[in-house]
Amino acid sequence: MAIGNLMPDTPSEPGLAGEVSDMLILGLLNTILIVGLIVTSQWDGWRLASFLALAYYGAFTFITQVETCYFLTEITVSPKLLPRLFIMGLSLPLIYIPLAILICNRWKKRDVDTENTNIVVPLKQLLLKLGIIAIIYLVIYWLAGYFIAWQNPELRAFYGSPGEIVPFFEHTYTATASTPSIKPCVP
Secondary structure (H helix, E strand, O other), X not given: OOOHHHOOOOOOOOOOOXXXXXXXXXXXXXXXXXXXXXXXXXXXXXXXXXXXXXXXXXXXXXXXXXXXXXXXXXXXXXXXHHHHHHHHOOHXXXXXXXXXXXXXXXXXXXXXXXXXXXXXOOHHHXXXXXHHHHHHHHHHHHHHHHHOHHHOHHHHHHOOOOOOOOOHHHHHHHHHHOOOOOHHHOO
16 A cells, blocks of 8 residues: 555545445546546547546646645645655556556557647747646635635634634735745735
8 A cells, every 4th residue: 555554543524425425426427537538539549548647647646745745744744645645646547547548449549541630839838828727727726725615614723724714815915925935926
């Protein structure tokens, strides 16, 4: 096991439908997502496996564990556990995705004669688009964090902000001004 006995003794919150049902629902939704991307892709073989594995790992493991690293290393996640959380997320992209491509019969090139529809995007334009997507992600993340998660007084107390909730803009300014990693962004 990647994480073994390094997990904290903090009990997990119950899910909406129960442990087994939640895992089945999550597995079914992930399968539908992955298979849908595989069968609709114009790519096949290693190219499809590599890009889909990278995208899946980035979205489901990397972003989540970066958040864990930033917010929870001083609270519940030990320095030994953190790198193992990144390793734990490798099994799905490295094993399941190539198997799904093989099962969907998309490993070998199809004999369909189609014209090349590759879209070439200049590097500057690609970087600009990725930068805009990253900024949009941060805005959505911050808004959802405040208007959904931060409304819970127990969560605020867990992260060291007990008591009444402060207004959005005041909270945003205080959080950004007091966080060393983003302080240079705030005047």
